[in-house]
Amino acid sequence: MNNSHTSLPRRRILLGVAAASAVTVAGTTAAPPAGGATPARSVRNLVSLDRIATARLADGPARFQADFHERLDAWLAFWSANSPRVWSAPVEVDGRVAADGDAFTLRAIRITRDDETRDAFAAGRSDAAHLATLASLHHHFPSVRVEADGALRVADGPAGWNGSAEQVAFAVAACRELWGLRAADATDWREHASRAGHPTDPASRSGWAAFTRASLRRGLRTESY
Template sequence: MNHNGHPLSRRRLLAGAAAASAVTVTGVAAAPTAAGAAPTHRFNTPLVTRDRIGSAALHAPDGTASRGRFQADFHDRLTAWLAFWSANSPRAWSAPAQVLGTVDPAGDAFVLHAVRYRCDDELHDGFAAARADGTRWATLASLHHHFPTVAVLPGGAVRVADGPAGFTGSAAQVDFAVGACRELWGEAGAGASRWQEYAARPLARAGQRADVASRAGWATFTRLSLRRGLGTESYA
């Protein structure tokens, strides 16, 4: 089994591309009213048991096949996220074959450890928690595109919580934007106080004029950063 992060291309699935396209066209929902807002209140909705996210089999962090109990709408959001990630990945990558992670007992948060695809009948890591490279920043971008709360844990795993996506101005979002500007876009001067100025540059290169701190601007910046990190667009 090969879990390297080489920039291989992938075969697209029409279903994944269609789902991701729908997300991109509609943009993200209205942002929470305060930074770091808690997930939407729930009314004791029953959890659903799933062994897949989209077409990808769910596995525990140790690689064994797994099942999780999810809030139904949160599982739908994870499925849309994975389709978006897949549709923007290289053409020769298969659709995601495995997602390694664990769901919280309440069913409304997920800790992601890896996303694996197939190429030449071998599994490869399109994202791996312990690996610091472009695919890490790309995957963080895709998660920030779909979730309001994205936290990097010790060891590199990423925890996401349910809720409407959008720019909230949280410390985690600003940290991501600063890191993406530096690591993906080569903007070494980006910092917490001037990150918007630097984040606007890739938007301008792609012909986008939206404020990065707006709903549309944040959606565009995270999408461009996903494609930059996975090597599917240069925007040079």
């Protein structure tokens, strides 16, 4: 894909998104207890599928837990609905499914524009589209991790704010890199986000949904604020 999105320093993004993993944030909600986690499911219930929403899987059919695949369908449709109008719906997704079918590591989303297939998101490219795609995954999944190479790993479960280190790290990075709020950190990002036009507390269920959606659109340049 062309480099129309603003390039962001790779080291700064990866450090910013990972930094909060070692930070305990006062006033945030703790991650759900083990009793609230999605129970382990049998690999015998896996279904073999070759697409996520409209996009074919680059490596061919893969085995998913059916409800997790439905969440991935909804996520990619959401990402596409908030992408630039000149982009096609995603035509290919490059990623790897975990053996138990309950996790997915995203490496690329490909679209067509001007009759060319382009990488709208690429794990190794540090730009606003990378943070935007991260926002879209946080909108749909409770656990989203940035790997060392920039790939994005998601695990199944209901979406929503849970106060995890990964969510806080993303929120700080989004405030700084997408919204220009350079002073935001793990202790005060909520105040900065609220002043940026998000009156609902972003550390609430509805506020988190609004903040991640707005950050997606900000990163893909489909809405101005």
